Amino acid sequence: MRAELIELTTPLSRDYRAVVRLIVGGIAESLDFAFDEVDDLQLAVERLLAEAGQTGSVNISFELGPRSVRTRVGPLRERTIADALQGPPPAPGELNLRRILEAVVDSYGVEDAADGAIYVRLEKVREAR
Amino acid sequence: MRQSRTRSPSEAAKARKQDRLLLRRYHLDGDTTAREELIERHLPLVRSLARRYAGRGESLEDIEQVGAIGLIKAIDRFELEREVSLATYATPNVVGEIKRHFRDKGWSIRVPRALQELNASMSNAIDRLTGRLGRSPSIAEIAAELKSTPEEVLEALEVGSAYSTVSLSTGPGGEEDLDPMETIGKEDEGFDQMETRTTLEPAFGHLPEREREILRMRFDEGLPQTQIADRVGLSQMHVSRLIRKSLSTMRDELA
Numbered sequence: 411m412r413a414e415l416i417e418l419t420t421p422l423s424r425d426y427r428a429v430v431r432l433i434v435g436g437i438a439e440s441l442d443f444a445f446d447e448v449d450d451l452q453l454a455v456e457r458l459l460a461e462a463g464q465t466g467s468v469n470i471s472f473e474l475g476p477r478s479v480r481t482r483v484g485p486l487r488e489r490t491i492a493d494a495l496q497g498p499p500p501a502p503g504e505l506n507l508r509r510i511l512e513a514v515v516d517s518y519g520v521e522d523a524a525d526g527a528i529y530v531r532l533e534k535v536r537e538a539r
Numbered sequence: 540m541r542q543s544r545t546r547s548p549s550e551a552a553k554a555r556k557q558d559r560l561l562l563r564r565y566h567l568d569g570d571t572t573a574r575e576e577l578i579e580r581h582l583p584l585v586r587s588l589a590r591r592y593a594g595r596g597e598s599l600e601d602i603e604q605v606g607a608i609g610l611i612k613a614i615d616r617f618e619l620e621r622e623v624s625l626a627t628y629a630t631p632n633v634v635g636e637i638k639r640h641f642r643d644k645g646w647s648i649r650v651p652r653a654l655q656e657l658n659a660s661m662s663n664a665i666d667r668l669t670g671r672l673g674r675s676p677s678i679a680e681i682a683a684e685l686k687s688t689p690e691e692v693l694e695a696l697e698v699g700s701a702y703s704t705v706s707l708s709t710g711p712g713g714e715e716d717l718d719p720m721e722t723i724g725k726e727d728e729g730f731d732q733m734e735t736r737t738t739l740e741p742a743f744g745h746l747p748e749r750e751r752e753i754l755r756m757r758f759d760e761g762l763p764q765t766q767i768a769d770r771v772g773l774s775q776m777h778v779s780r781l782i783r784k785s786l787s788t789m790r791d792e793l794a
Contacts, residue, residue, distance in 0.1 A: 424593070428697055435678070435693040444675035445665055446764045449779045456783070460790050505739045505758055510786070513758045539674065 416472040423464050427456060430470070434481075437472050441479060443536050450514035451534045455481060457510050458530055461494075462486045477536040484521070484529030492528050495520050554580075558625045562617055577614050577625065578607070584626055585610050587792050588633050592641070602637055609636030630745075657695040660685060662774040669765055669775060696776075742789035750785040757782055 416437060420426050431452050438448040455470065462468060466487075473480040486492075494507040495518065511518045511532065521529040558580065564573035585606040593599045613629035621628065664684045668676035678689045685692070743751060753771060756762045764782075768775045 432693060432697050435696070436690070439678040439689050439693060442677050442679060444677050445681060446675040446775065446779075448678060449764070453783060453786075457786060457790075460787065503755075503759060505743060505754065505789075509758050513761055537674075 414474045416474070417469065418471075419467055419469050421467045422459060422462055424460075427459060430459065431456060434472075437474065437479060438534070441474060441477060441536055443534070444539075447534065447536060451479065451481070451532070454511055454514045454518075454532050454534070455483065457507060458483050458486070458491070458532075461491050461507055462488050477538075478516075479534055481532040481534070482529055483532070485523045485525075485527035486530060487525075487527045489526070491530065492520055495530065555624045562614070562619060562625065565614070566617070566619055574611075574614060578611060581610055581614075581626065581629060582607065584629065585633055588630065589637065590791055591788070592637050602640075605640040606633045606637050609633035612636070627745075654691075654695045654698045657685060657687060657691060658698055661692065661695060662776040665776050666768070666774050675763070675765055675775070739786070739789045739793065742792040745792065746785050746788070750781055753778060753781055754785055 418433065420430055434452045434455050435448050438451050443451070459468065468483060468486065471482045473482075491507060495511070497508075500506050500509050514534075515532045516535045517533045519531045521531065523529055558577065561573040561577045561580075564570040565577065582603075586603055589599060589602040589606045592602050609632040610629050613632035614625070616632075617625060617628055661681065664681055665676060668680055668684055672680070676684070678692050681687075682689045682692045687695075743754070746754070749771065753767055756767045756770065757764075762770075764775045764778045768778045771778065773781075
C-alpha cells in the first residue's frame, strides 16, 4: 500500500499562502483528485493558516494513501482554532472554521501538543470514479 | 476568530448613531473635531482593507495612509440623506483609493501572457468537461483538454486567484464580475442579527447578496461547486474564487 510522506515548514505570513496552495494542489493532483477536491483541500489548509495568525512558522505534513491524503498542520497556538473545532457545534447558519472544514474535508481532528498548541489533522479522500 | 471583536446589535446601532451625530456636526456646523473623530473611529476599517493589499511591493503603513485618504474623502462627500452607514459608504472609497495608488505607481500585477491565456480558457474547459464527464474533472483531464500540463494548470489557477484585484474585477472567461468590496452599496437588513453571532458572522453581512448566497449553499446546504455554479449561473472556477475571496475578506475584516 502506498503511504508516502511529504513534509514542509513554512512561515505563517500570508506572503507564502500562494506557495502553500501550489504545493497542496500539486500533492492532490498527484493523487488524481478532481478539480473541486483539489480546491477543497487547498481551501481547508488556507483557512486553517489564515486563523493561525501571521507570525512564526508552521509544519505541514502530507501522508499520501492510494486515494487519500492526510494533512497535519501545527503547532498552532491560536486558542480560537481549538475552540472552534472542539467546542459546541456552530448554530444553524453560523459560519466558522469548523463548518468550513466539515464541508470541505472528509474528516478532521485535533491533537494537543506542548505549550497548549495543537495540531489539526485533515483527511481528504478522492471520490471513486 | 477573535470573538472579542463581535459587537452586540445595540452597540452596533449605537456606533452608527454616533457616526450620524458626528457627520451632522461636521457637515452642518463645520465642526472639524467631529471630522477628526470620525477618521479615528474608522481607521480600523482602513487597516483591515489595507492588509488585503500587503505584500505587493508597498509597505503596509503606506497602503494604510493611502486608504485613510479614501476614508477622508468618504467623510467629506457623505450626504446626510443617505440611508447607509459611514462604514458601508467608505469601504469602496478606501479600496478605490488604494487601487488607484497601485495603478498610478505602475505596480499592477503582470502575469505572463501564456498563463493569462491558459487561465482564461480554463473556466470554459472545466465546465465543458464537467458536462461531458458528469463530474468535476481532474487536473490531468483539464490539462489534456487544454493541451497543457497539470503543473501549468495549477500555476494558472493560482495566478488567476492570487491576484484577486485583477481576476475578480475583470472576470476571467468573460463573465461579468466586480470586486466584492466594490459592490457594497446598501445596508444589509440582517446585519444587526448577524452581529450577535460569533466567528465570521459579523463580516458576513458586509458581503454582496450573491456571495452570501453562495456561502450559504456551500456551507449550510453542503452543495458542491458544480451545483452552485448551475444555480447562480457562473462557472465552477468562478464560484470557487468567490468562495475563497469571500472567506478571506470576512477574515480580514475581523482581524
